[in-house]
Amino acid sequence: MRINTTEQITSIAKQSQATKAPKRAADGFHNLLSQELELQTKSATEAVLPPGTHSLAFDPRLNADQMEAGQKAVDPKQVADKLEGLLDKWEKYSTQISTQGSPDLKGAFGTLKELAHSLTTLKQSAPSLQAEFPELDNVRNELEVMTVTEQFKLNRGDYLV
Structure with a gap:
Protein backbone atom coordinates (compact mmCIF):
# COMPACT_ATOMS: atom_id res chain seq x y z
CA MET A 1 0.00 0.00 0.00
CA ARG A 2 1.39 3.28 -1.06
CA ILE A 3 0.49 6.54 0.69
CA ASN A 4 0.38 9.60 -1.49
CA THR A 5 0.74 12.73 0.63
CA THR A 6 0.03 15.13 -2.20
CA GLU A 7 -3.49 13.75 -2.58
CA GLN A 8 -4.10 14.17 1.13
CA ILE A 9 -2.70 17.70 1.10
CA THR A 10 -4.87 18.73 -1.85
CA SER A 11 -7.99 17.25 -0.23
CA ILE A 12 -7.23 19.12 3.00
CA ALA A 13 -6.63 22.32 1.03
CA LYS A 14 -9.97 21.90 -0.75
CA GLN A 15 -11.74 21.36 2.57
CA SER A 16 -10.13 24.44 4.10
CA GLN A 17 -11.08 26.55 1.08
CA ALA A 18 -14.67 25.32 1.34
CA THR A 19 -14.83 26.34 5.00
CA LYS A 20 -13.21 29.73 4.34
CA ALA A 21 -15.64 30.74 1.59
CA PRO A 22 -18.69 31.27 3.87
CA LYS A 23 -16.56 33.34 6.25
CA ARG A 24 -15.70 35.71 3.42
CA ALA A 25 -19.40 36.23 2.71
CA ALA A 26 -20.05 36.81 6.40
CA ASP A 27 -17.16 39.27 6.58
CA GLY A 28 -18.61 41.15 3.62
CA PHE A 29 -21.99 41.37 5.32
CA THR A 41 -24.89 57.14 13.93
CA LYS A 42 -22.99 59.86 12.10
CA SER A 43 -26.21 61.36 10.70
CA ALA A 44 -27.90 61.05 14.10
CA THR A 45 -25.02 62.74 15.93
CA GLU A 46 -24.74 65.48 13.34
CA ALA A 47 -28.44 66.20 13.81
CA VAL A 48 -27.90 66.50 17.57
CA LEU A 49 -24.62 68.43 17.52
CA PRO A 50 -24.61 72.19 17.06
CA PRO A 51 -23.57 73.50 13.64
CA GLY A 52 -19.82 73.69 13.10
CA THR A 53 -18.97 70.76 15.37
CA HIS A 54 -18.25 67.30 14.03
CA SER A 55 -17.91 64.07 15.94
CA LEU A 56 -15.29 61.64 14.66
CA ALA A 57 -16.74 58.74 16.61
CA PHE A 58 -19.78 58.46 18.76
CA ASP A 59 -19.75 55.70 21.32
CA PRO A 60 -22.10 56.25 24.28
CA ARG A 61 -19.89 54.15 26.53
CA LEU A 62 -16.94 56.44 25.86
CA ASN A 63 -18.93 59.66 26.19
CA ALA A 64 -20.85 58.70 29.34
CA ASP A 65 -19.39 61.58 31.37
CA GLN A 66 -20.30 64.12 28.72
CA MET A 67 -23.80 62.71 28.39
CA GLU A 68 -24.36 62.84 32.14
CA ALA A 69 -23.33 66.48 32.19
CA GLY A 70 -25.69 67.19 29.29
CA GLN A 71 -28.71 65.45 30.85
CA LYS A 72 -31.53 67.68 31.84
CA LEU A 87 -51.16 55.44 43.12
CA ASP A 88 -54.46 55.97 41.28
CA LYS A 89 -53.77 52.77 39.33
CA TRP A 90 -53.13 51.02 42.66
CA GLU A 91 -56.57 52.14 43.88
CA LYS A 92 -58.11 50.73 40.69
CA TYR A 93 -56.24 47.45 41.27
CA SER A 94 -57.42 47.21 44.87
CA THR A 95 -61.06 47.67 43.86
CA GLN A 96 -60.68 45.00 41.16
CA ILE A 97 -59.27 42.52 43.67
CA SER A 98 -61.63 43.30 46.56
CA THR A 99 -64.88 43.00 44.62
CA GLN A 100 -67.32 40.88 46.65
CA GLY A 101 -68.34 37.63 45.02
CA SER A 102 -66.11 37.44 41.98
CA PRO A 103 -63.04 39.66 41.72
CA ASP A 104 -61.98 40.89 38.26
CA LEU A 105 -58.70 38.97 38.06
CA LYS A 106 -58.15 39.57 34.34
CA GLY A 107 -58.61 43.29 34.81
CA ALA A 108 -56.35 43.24 37.85
CA PHE A 109 -53.67 41.44 35.88
CA GLY A 110 -53.92 44.08 33.13
CA THR A 111 -53.69 46.86 35.70
CA LEU A 112 -50.57 45.27 37.19
CA LYS A 113 -49.01 45.09 33.72
CA GLU A 114 -49.75 48.81 33.24
CA LEU A 115 -48.21 49.55 36.63
CA ALA A 116 -45.05 47.59 35.82
CA HIS A 117 -44.72 49.35 32.45
CA SER A 118 -45.27 52.79 33.99
CA LEU A 119 -42.67 52.10 36.68
CA THR A 120 -40.14 50.94 34.08
CA THR A 121 -40.79 54.06 32.01
CA LEU A 122 -40.38 56.26 35.08
CA LYS A 123 -37.14 54.52 35.99
CA ASN A 141 -38.95 51.59 44.80
CA GLU A 142 -41.79 50.70 47.20
CA LEU A 143 -44.32 50.79 44.36
CA GLU A 144 -42.05 48.58 42.27
CA VAL A 145 -41.70 46.04 45.10
CA MET A 146 -45.47 46.03 45.67
CA THR A 147 -46.10 45.52 41.94
CA VAL A 148 -43.75 42.56 41.68
CA THR A 149 -45.17 41.04 44.87
CA GLU A 150 -48.75 41.37 43.67
CA GLN A 151 -47.87 39.89 40.28
CA PHE A 152 -46.39 36.90 42.09
CA LYS A 153 -49.46 36.54 44.30
CA LEU A 154 -51.82 36.81 41.34
CA ASN A 155 -49.85 34.24 39.33
CA ARG A 156 -49.73 31.91 42.33
CA GLY A 157 -53.52 32.07 42.69
CA ASP A 158 -53.86 33.76 46.07
CA TYR A 159 -56.98 35.67 44.98
CA LEU A 160 -58.98 32.77 43.57
CA VAL A 161 -62.34 32.27 45.19
Whole structure:
Protein backbone atom coordinates (compact mmCIF):
# COMPACT_ATOMS: atom_id res chain seq x y z
CA MET A 1 0.00 0.00 0.00
CA ARG A 2 1.39 3.28 -1.06
CA ILE A 3 0.49 6.54 0.69
CA ASN A 4 0.38 9.60 -1.49
CA THR A 5 0.74 12.73 0.63
CA THR A 6 0.03 15.13 -2.20
CA GLU A 7 -3.49 13.75 -2.58
CA GLN A 8 -4.10 14.17 1.13
CA ILE A 9 -2.70 17.70 1.10
CA THR A 10 -4.87 18.73 -1.85
CA SER A 11 -7.99 17.25 -0.23
CA ILE A 12 -7.23 19.12 3.00
CA ALA A 13 -6.63 22.32 1.03
CA LYS A 14 -9.97 21.90 -0.75
CA GLN A 15 -11.74 21.36 2.57
CA SER A 16 -10.13 24.44 4.10
CA GLN A 17 -11.08 26.55 1.08
CA ALA A 18 -14.67 25.32 1.34
CA THR A 19 -14.83 26.34 5.00
CA LYS A 20 -13.21 29.73 4.34
CA ALA A 21 -15.64 30.74 1.59
CA PRO A 22 -18.69 31.27 3.87
CA LYS A 23 -16.56 33.34 6.25
CA ARG A 24 -15.70 35.71 3.42
CA ALA A 25 -19.40 36.23 2.71
CA ALA A 26 -20.05 36.81 6.40
CA ASP A 27 -17.16 39.27 6.58
CA GLY A 28 -18.61 41.15 3.62
CA PHE A 29 -21.99 41.37 5.32
CA HIS A 30 -20.36 42.40 8.58
CA ASN A 31 -18.42 45.16 6.83
CA LEU A 32 -21.53 46.37 5.02
CA LEU A 33 -23.54 46.36 8.25
CA SER A 34 -20.86 48.25 10.17
CA GLN A 35 -20.66 50.86 7.40
CA GLU A 36 -24.42 51.38 7.48
CA LEU A 37 -24.44 51.67 11.25
CA GLU A 38 -21.62 54.22 11.11
CA LEU A 39 -23.57 56.27 8.58
CA GLN A 40 -26.69 56.16 10.73
CA THR A 41 -24.89 57.14 13.93
CA LYS A 42 -22.99 59.86 12.10
CA SER A 43 -26.21 61.36 10.70
CA ALA A 44 -27.90 61.05 14.10
CA THR A 45 -25.02 62.74 15.93
CA GLU A 46 -24.74 65.48 13.34
CA ALA A 47 -28.44 66.20 13.81
CA VAL A 48 -27.90 66.50 17.57
CA LEU A 49 -24.62 68.43 17.52
CA PRO A 50 -24.61 72.19 17.06
CA PRO A 51 -23.57 73.50 13.64
CA GLY A 52 -19.82 73.69 13.10
CA THR A 53 -18.97 70.76 15.37
CA HIS A 54 -18.25 67.30 14.03
CA SER A 55 -17.91 64.07 15.94
CA LEU A 56 -15.29 61.64 14.66
CA ALA A 57 -16.74 58.74 16.61
CA PHE A 58 -19.78 58.46 18.76
CA ASP A 59 -19.75 55.70 21.32
CA PRO A 60 -22.10 56.25 24.28
CA ARG A 61 -19.89 54.15 26.53
CA LEU A 62 -16.94 56.44 25.86
CA ASN A 63 -18.93 59.66 26.19
CA ALA A 64 -20.85 58.70 29.34
CA ASP A 65 -19.39 61.58 31.37
CA GLN A 66 -20.30 64.12 28.72
CA MET A 67 -23.80 62.71 28.39
CA GLU A 68 -24.36 62.84 32.14
CA ALA A 69 -23.33 66.48 32.19
CA GLY A 70 -25.69 67.19 29.29
CA GLN A 71 -28.71 65.45 30.85
CA LYS A 72 -31.53 67.68 31.84
CA ALA A 73 -32.39 67.82 35.50
CA VAL A 74 -35.27 65.77 36.85
CA ASP A 75 -38.37 67.81 37.57
CA PRO A 76 -39.66 66.69 41.01
CA LYS A 77 -43.18 67.96 40.31
CA GLN A 78 -43.39 65.92 37.13
CA VAL A 79 -42.12 62.79 38.92
CA ALA A 80 -44.57 63.39 41.78
CA ASP A 81 -47.43 63.67 39.26
CA LYS A 82 -46.40 60.36 37.68
CA LEU A 83 -46.23 58.72 41.10
CA GLU A 84 -49.69 60.07 41.90
CA GLY A 85 -50.97 58.50 38.68
CA LEU A 86 -49.41 55.22 39.76
CA LEU A 87 -51.16 55.44 43.12
CA ASP A 88 -54.46 55.97 41.28
CA LYS A 89 -53.77 52.77 39.33
CA TRP A 90 -53.13 51.02 42.66
CA GLU A 91 -56.57 52.14 43.88
CA LYS A 92 -58.11 50.73 40.69
CA TYR A 93 -56.24 47.45 41.27
CA SER A 94 -57.42 47.21 44.87
CA THR A 95 -61.06 47.67 43.86
CA GLN A 96 -60.68 45.00 41.16
CA ILE A 97 -59.27 42.52 43.67
CA SER A 98 -61.63 43.30 46.56
CA THR A 99 -64.88 43.00 44.62
CA GLN A 100 -67.32 40.88 46.65
CA GLY A 101 -68.34 37.63 45.02
CA SER A 102 -66.11 37.44 41.98
CA PRO A 103 -63.04 39.66 41.72
CA ASP A 104 -61.98 40.89 38.26
CA LEU A 105 -58.70 38.97 38.06
CA LYS A 106 -58.15 39.57 34.34
CA GLY A 107 -58.61 43.29 34.81
CA ALA A 108 -56.35 43.24 37.85
CA PHE A 109 -53.67 41.44 35.88
CA GLY A 110 -53.92 44.08 33.13
CA THR A 111 -53.69 46.86 35.70
CA LEU A 112 -50.57 45.27 37.19
CA LYS A 113 -49.01 45.09 33.72
CA GLU A 114 -49.75 48.81 33.24
CA LEU A 115 -48.21 49.55 36.63
CA ALA A 116 -45.05 47.59 35.82
CA HIS A 117 -44.72 49.35 32.45
CA SER A 118 -45.27 52.79 33.99
CA LEU A 119 -42.67 52.10 36.68
CA THR A 120 -40.14 50.94 34.08
CA THR A 121 -40.79 54.06 32.01
CA LEU A 122 -40.38 56.26 35.08
CA LYS A 123 -37.14 54.52 35.99
CA GLN A 124 -35.75 55.08 32.49
CA SER A 125 -36.90 58.69 32.23
CA ALA A 126 -35.45 59.69 35.61
CA PRO A 127 -32.31 57.60 36.21
CA SER A 128 -30.76 60.19 38.54
CA LEU A 129 -33.78 60.26 40.85
CA GLN A 130 -31.97 58.51 43.71
CA ALA A 131 -29.18 61.07 43.82
CA GLU A 132 -31.36 64.16 43.42
CA PHE A 133 -34.59 63.25 45.26
CA PRO A 134 -34.14 60.14 47.43
CA GLU A 135 -37.65 60.46 48.95
CA LEU A 136 -39.31 60.16 45.54
CA ASP A 137 -36.97 57.31 44.65
CA ASN A 138 -38.01 55.48 47.83
CA VAL A 139 -41.68 55.81 46.87
CA ARG A 140 -40.91 54.53 43.37
CA ASN A 141 -38.95 51.59 44.80
CA GLU A 142 -41.79 50.70 47.20
CA LEU A 143 -44.32 50.79 44.36
CA GLU A 144 -42.05 48.58 42.27
CA VAL A 145 -41.70 46.04 45.10
CA MET A 146 -45.47 46.03 45.67
CA THR A 147 -46.10 45.52 41.94
CA VAL A 148 -43.75 42.56 41.68
CA THR A 149 -45.17 41.04 44.87
CA GLU A 150 -48.75 41.37 43.67
CA GLN A 151 -47.87 39.89 40.28
CA PHE A 152 -46.39 36.90 42.09
CA LYS A 153 -49.46 36.54 44.30
CA LEU A 154 -51.82 36.81 41.34
CA ASN A 155 -49.85 34.24 39.33
CA ARG A 156 -49.73 31.91 42.33
CA GLY A 157 -53.52 32.07 42.69
CA ASP A 158 -53.86 33.76 46.07
CA TYR A 159 -56.98 35.67 44.98
CA LEU A 160 -58.98 32.77 43.57
CA VAL A 161 -62.34 32.27 45.19
